[in-house]
Amino acid sequence: EVPLVESGGGLVKPGGSLRLSCVASGFTFTNAWMNWVRQAPGKGLEWIARIKNKAVGETTDYAAHVKGRFTISRDDSQNTLYLQLNSLKTEDTAVYYCSASSDTYLKYWGQGTLVTVSS
Amino acid sequence: EIVLTQSPGTLSLSPGERATLSCRASQSVSGSYLAWYQQKPGQTPRLLLYGSSSRATGIPDRFSGSGSGTDFTLTISRLEPEDSAVYYCQLFGTTPPYTFGQGTKLEIK
Numbered sequence: 001e002v003p004l005v006e007s008g009g010g011l012v013k014p015g016g017s018l019r020l021s022c023v024a025s026g027f028t029f030t031n032a033w034m035n036w037v038r039q040a041p042g043k044g045l046e047w048i049a050r051i052k053n054k055a056v057g058e059t060t061d062y063a064a065h066v067k068g069r070f071t072i073s074r075d076d077s078q079n080t081l082y083l084q085l086n087s088l089k090t091e092d093t094a095v096y097y098c099s100a101s102s103d104t105y106l107k108y109w110g111q112g113t114l115v116t117v118s119s
Numbered sequence: 120e121i122v123l124t125q126s127p128g129t130l131s132l133s134p135g136e137r138a139t140l141s142c143r144a145s146q147s148v149s150g151s152y153l154a155w156y157q158q159k160p161g162q163t164p165r166l167l168l169y170g171s172s173s174r175a176t177g178i179p180d181r182f183s184g185s186g187s188g189t190d191f192t193l194t195i196s197r198l199e200p201e202d203s204a205v206y207y208c209q210l211f212g213t214t215p216p217y218t219f220g221q222g223t224k225l226e227i228k
Binding site for chain 2: 035037044045046047050061062063064097101102103104105106107109110111112
């Protein structure tokens with residue numbers, strides 16, 4: 001059973017917005033630190049955002065080139081992680097993975113959802 | 120921002136051989152924060168090693184990690200055809216951003 005299932009990807013025009021979701025199961029979501037990692041077509045992995053759990057204040061961190069445009073959030077009552085993508089650029093085209101982490105590694109990965117930014 | 124540089128870019132070896140993959144950090148880091156991932160073609164990445172040398176659940180002991188400071192190594196002994204993949208190192212848990220290396224593509228002839 002896949003512990004993380006993303007959805008919400010699709011085709012969007014430059015400047016547009018999209019919200020990705022990731023539903024978790026099979027582990028204690030409320031304790032997990034959650035991340036988004038993306039992979040542009042034919043390229044490597046790129047970490048883009050993390051949100052800690054409520055016990056440590058749901059602190060968020062972002063990669064520099066998405067900060068101010070992307071927002072990570074979580075709803076522990078729904079075991080769901082979100083990524084709001086605004087002001088999208090063509091270079092944001094990628095498969096977006098959610099990942100549950102410990103404090104030192106990305107333990108669980110979803111299957112990814114494809115975001116295509118194109119006019 | 121700490122940069123991770125992996126080498127070689129591509130490695131082509133035969134079944135049964137040993138693969139040595141390198142991950143070099145632009146400044147000294149704690150091995151506690153160094154992880155390795157495997158991504159097979161068309162698949163999701165999978166955690167192999169964390170803390171530079173601890174194997175994740177279900178990872179065979181053919182996979183081992185070592186290193187300290189700026190130089191870390193992933194060794195795969197007795198290569199099998201299913202080891203064909205791209206391998207990434209990542210520094211995770213220190214100060215963000217949690218950068219990945221650019222990856223090493225391992226091809227099994």
